[in-house]
Amino acid sequence: MAAVNHSATEETKKRHKHEGPQKHIVAYIMSLILTLIAFAAVIAGEVNTSFIIFILLMMAGLQVFVQMGFWMHMKDKGHTYAIIGILGGIFIAGTMIIMAEFWAWW
Amino acid sequence: MSAHSHVDGQLPHEPEKATLEGRNKVLGFWLFLGAEVVLFGTLFSAFLALRDKVGDGNPTADELFNLSTVAIATFIxxxxxxxxxxxxxAMHAGKKMAMIWWLVITVLxxxxxxxxxxxxxxxxxxEGHGFTTSAFSSSFYTLVGFHGAHVAFGVLWISIIIGQVLKKGLTVVTAPKVYVSGLYWHFxxxxxxxIFTVxxxxGKVG
Structure with missing residues (x-):
């Protein structure tokens, strides 16, 4: 076993409780509900376009938060560089999207 | 000093992080995902800029899209x-066959x-909505098609990983690949x- 020890980190040495599937099923159901709300808002429609779009973007944002947090483990510790990588991408992508949405047909 | 010489065949917990190579793979993959955010961000920005540019007599988003098909695709x-x-x-619990079956279901x-x-x-x-029909159709097929190409690549990649795990077993070498392909699939x-929102x-709201 000595050969293995050099690679064992603090994280792998301590015993992990193997988490059950409950947390992920909750994330799945939350994603389903958020999706349903978004579809229902469009099907019900007829209210106010900008209000519906606001609801849609809120639901998408929340769903991404749930999925990246739970399924991609971004809420777990040791994900600082993951968050920096994704936020860096979002910064550039967000600049492009704001440009296209508000300034492309100025 | 190969790290995968486990005499008792017991995998460490979180085997994807057990070696430096594995940890580097996960870190590098997160940076790749950051770049993917930029790639899709630019395709989304092109679509947002062009989504109203349908031209004369060509189908609009509202006329084309069928929400029930989109709902089924989203659910899948x-x-x-x-x-x-x-x-x-299952990989974290060291259950190789359970992991393979879940991967097979994911691929299906x-x-x-x-x-x-x-x-x-x-x-x-x-319905007359070809790739070159309008600026809207081109940006639509580029964005949604690029996502579809990512799904196709994921299906191929995960299938190959299933084959490799069947051949070489679940080790500290194969585990990071399983973990990273899972990150890709969630992404x-x-x-x-x-895509279904924007x-x-x-498109239905206008």
Whole structure:
């Protein structure tokens, strides 16, 4: 076993409780509900376009938060560089999207 | 000093982080996902800028899109993301065959999604919405098609990983690949959340 020890980190040495599937099923159901709300808002429609779009973007944002947090483990510790990588991408992508949405047909 | 010489065949907990190479793979993959955010961000920005530019007599988003097809596709991809996370959990528990079955189910859902998308695109072409019909159609096919290409690549990649795990077993070398492909699959699902929101639902709202 000595050969293995050099690679064992603090994280792998301590015993992990193997988490059950409950947390992920909750994330799945939350994603389903958020999706349903978004579809229902469009099907019900007829209210106010900008209000519906606001609801849609809120639901998408929340769903991404749930999925990246739970399924991609971004809420777990040791994900600082993951968050920096994704936020860096979002910064550039967000600049492009704001440009296209508000300034492309100025 | 190979790290995968476990005499008792027992994998460490979180085997994807057990070696420096594994940890580097996960870190590098997160940076790749950051670059993917930029790639899809630019495609989304092109679509947002061009989504009203249909030209004369060409089909608009509202006329084309069928929300029930989109709802089914969304459900399939969301469920495949759940089965993918179950595969990662089975990998953490060291249950190789359970992990492989969850991966197989994930791949099948991915194929189902692709089949639906191919059917959807062929319907659109029949309705006069080709790649070169309008600026809207070009930006639509580029964005949604790029996502579909990512699904197709994921299906291929995960299938190859299933083959490798069957051949070489679940080790500290193969485990990071399983983990990273799971991250990729979730990321594809996250991109789809924005596609069904921005392209389909906002297309219906106007």
């Amino acid at each position: 991809l969301l469920t495949s993301s759940l089965t993918s996370v179950f595969a990662t959990q 859902f991915g194929l189902g999604f692709l089949g639906l998308e191919i059917y959807e695109f062929s319907e659109y072409v029949h 594809i699902d996250v991109v789809w959340v924005f 392209v389909y639902l906002m």
